[in-house]
Amino acid sequence: DSGVTQTPKHLITATGQRVTLRCSPRSGDLSVYWYQQSLDQGLQFLIQYYNGEERAKGNILERFSAQQFPDLHSELNLSSLELGDSALYFCASSPETVPEKLFFGSGTQLSVL
Amino acid sequence: QKEVEQDPGPLSVPEGAIVSLNCTYSNSAFQYFMWYRQYSRKGPELLMYTYSSGNKEDGRFTAQVDKSSKYISLFIRDSQPSDSATYLCALSRGSNYQLIWGAGTKLIIKP
Numbered sequence: 001d002s003g004v005t006q007t008p009k010h011l012i013t014a015t016g017q018r019v020t021l022r023c024s025p026r027s028g029d030l031s032v033y034w035y036q037q038s039l040d041q042g043l044q045f046l047i048q049y050y051n052g053e054e055r056a057k058g059n060i061l062e063r064f065s066a067q068q069f070p071d072l073h074s075e076l077n078l079s080s081l082e083l084g085d086s087a088l089y090f091c092a093s094s095p096e097t098v099p100e101k102l103f104f105g106s107g108t109q110l111s112v113l
Numbered sequence: 114q115k116e117v118e119q120d121p122g123p124l125s126v127p128e129g130a131i132v133s134l135n136c137t138y139s140n141s142a143f144q145y146f147m148w149y150r151q152y153s154r155k156g157p158e159l160l161m162y163t164y165s166s167g168n169k170e171d172g173r174f175t176a177q178v179d180k181s182s183k184y185i186s187l188f189i190r191d192s193q194p195s196d197s198a199t200y201l202c203a204l205s206r207g208s209n210y211q212l213i214w215g216a217g218t219k220l221i222i223k224p
Contacts, residue, residue, distance in 0.1 A: 002156065002158070004156075042201075042214055042215070042216045042217060043157070043201070043214045045212070048211070056211055058211065088154065090157075092156075099208040100145040100162070100205045100207075100208065100212065101147070101159055101162055102157075102212065103159065104156030104157050105156050106155060106156050107154070107155070107156050109154070
């Protein structure tokens with residue numbers, strides 16, 4: 001168990017809908033990262049938050065947004081969903097002392113039908 | 114050219130064999146080198162973390178970094194069926210930079 005909690009584990013929704021994915025980082029970790037992994041694809045970095053502030057942006061679509069709350073949990077909002085958004089979405093957190101070490105949650109499997 | 118190249122495999126070996134997994138990279142600024150293991154549909158798990166060049170050993174796993182050749186390796190001794198997974202290399206230039214990920218190599222250990 002990495003200590004990173006993601007909910008829900010599975011989401012099935014329709015095109016055009018909006019969903020929210022939730023992540024609680026490891027205790028003490030201030031950084032939260034969101035990644036997307038499509039079938040047979042590598043990990044695609046979406047966005048990083050550090051202590052409530054956006055720190056870095058990757059290949060995140062404008063239809064997607066995220067935030068980190070004062071209790072450090074984070075939410076990834078996906079709107080106007082398309083079939084191609086079906087993927088595994090991972091959250092990760094990292095410690096202050098070794099920020100290069102990422103600890104991943106078990107992921108949310110999103111299926112857009 | 115991708116910053117990190119990793120053969121996606123699959124690599125199939127018999128149980129008990131020594132496995133060698135590799136990544137090559139192009140940017141000499143990378144300083145931190147990591148290997149993650151990912152079981153099917155699960156989150157990646159950090160296996161090995163290395164700073165700069167050299168070897169690091171942890172049980173049956175050895176990570177090797179050759180910065181002069183821009184080549185990193187993960188060796189698995191006495192491979193077990195439970196080692197069957199996708200292995201991803203990840204490289205970093207430092208704390209202000211995002212990890213750069215390899216595509217992952219799918220490893221299959223045959224009983």
